[in-house]
Amino acid sequence: MLSLSLLAGVALASQASAACSRAMLEEATAAYIKAQTDGLPNMAALTAGATYAENDTPMEIQKGVLSQSIPIDFSRSLHDTTECATFTEISSSTGKHPYVIHTRMLFTDDKISSIQSVVSDDGDWLFNATKHLKWNSQENWGVIPAAKRDAREVIKAAGDAYLDSWGDGTVVVPYGTPCARLEGGEYTGASKPMINTCTMPLFPLPFKITNRRYVIDEDVGGLDIFNDFPFIDTTQPNGTSSTNFMRVEGGMLRYIHEVTVCATKNCGR
Numbered sequence: 001m002l003s004l005s006l007l008a009g010v011a012l013a014s015q016a017s018a019a020c021s022r023a024m025l026e027e028a029t030a031a032y033i034k035a036q037t038d039g040l041p042n043m044a045a046l047t048a049g050a051t052y053a054e055n056d057t058p059m060e061i062q063k064g065v066l067s068q069s070i071p072i073d074f075s076r077s078l079h080d081t082t083e084c085a086t087f088t089e090i091s092s093s094t095g096k097h098p099y100v101i102h103t104r105m106l107f108t109d110d111k112i113s114s115i116q117s118v119v120s121d122d123g124d125w126l127f128n129a130t131k132h133l134k135w136n137s138q139e140n141w142g143v144i145p146a147a148k149r150d151a152r153e154v155i156k157a158a159g160d161a162y163l164d165s166w167g168d169g170t171v172v173v174p175y176g177t178p179c180a181r182l183e184g185g186e187y188t189g190a191s192k193p194m195i196n197t198c199t200m201p202l203f204p205l206p207f208k209i210t211n212r213r214y215v216i217d218e219d220v221g222g223l224d225i226f227n228d229f230p231f232i233d234t235t236q237p238n239g240t241s242s243t244n245f246m247r248v249e250g251g252m253l254r255y256i257h258e259v260t261v262c263a264t265k266n267c268g269r
């Protein structure tokens with residue numbers, strides 16, 4: 001009983017601490033999509049002192065991808081009213097330069113104070129924007145009815161277990177059935193859409209995924225974890241810029257989208 005009432009308390013606390021309105025965050029992600037379409041990072045909510053970074057490298061916003069006009073063929077966004085943050089995934093496959101971009105924006109006093117993107121293109125891990133668009137657009141990330149929504153802690157725990165499992169075979173991951181993973185343009189659910197194809201083989205060496213940065217949206221069971229991924233790119237032993245965008249339904253992982261930037265073509269693999 002104690003743990004149940006503690007859990008209830010946690011759920012209440014996260015509701016009570018909602019620090020930003022969903023409408024404000026939704027307006028900001030719509031403005032971000034428009035800015036990326038136009039190549040004009042002039043969102044009304046952007047503060048003059050906002051920081052901008054791509055692939056964990058700070059840069060001037062005028063020099064970044066947000067200052068290039070690119071077609072947005074498909075996008076999905078998360079709105080985190082507790083942490084005042086958003087996440088947006090962009091599939092852009094029909095322009096001259098195809099991209100898949102994962103962006104988190106952080107807010108202070110209802111203004112955008114930081115924009116951080118993982119920008120993947122040709123040569124990054126399993127990259128193919130055409131295939132990313134094809135599989136992504138078939139998935140259902142619709143709003144989950146209020147009575148069926150998972151608590152923030154449940155969604156976060158599912159995502160953390162997935163990342164923890166890569167370097168620790170004892171971690172039990174709540175994979176749903178079905179579960180499909182999109183890594184770059186490769187889709188595990190392509191030929192077996194009704195089963196769980198998300199299970200990761202154990203990597204040969206133990207390692208920890210560090211510098212996790214979360215955006216969580218209970219309304220759609222959505223979670224993204226920006227992280228430093230060691231192991232995959234042998235030239236980057238301290239980790240490379242990576243994010244995992246996940247959908248959780250009833251506590252179980254349903255979809256996983258990984259975007260990982262490589263210093264060498266396909267991370268040297």
Ligand SMILES: *[C@@H]1O[C@H](CO)[C@@H](O)[C@H](O)[C@H]1NC(C)=O
Binds near residue numbers: 131
């Ligand atoms: C991406 O995948 C499509 C469909 O399989 C293929 O036709 C295309 O050549 C691929 N693009 C690249 C850049 O590999």
Ligand SMILES: *[C@@H]1O[C@H](CO)[C@@H](O)[C@H](O)[C@H]1NC(C)=O
Binds near residue numbers: 235236237238
């Ligand atoms: C990895 O981190 C260690 C310790 O901070 C540092 O000495 C080393 O140069 C880093 N390696 C690379 C390739 O960045």
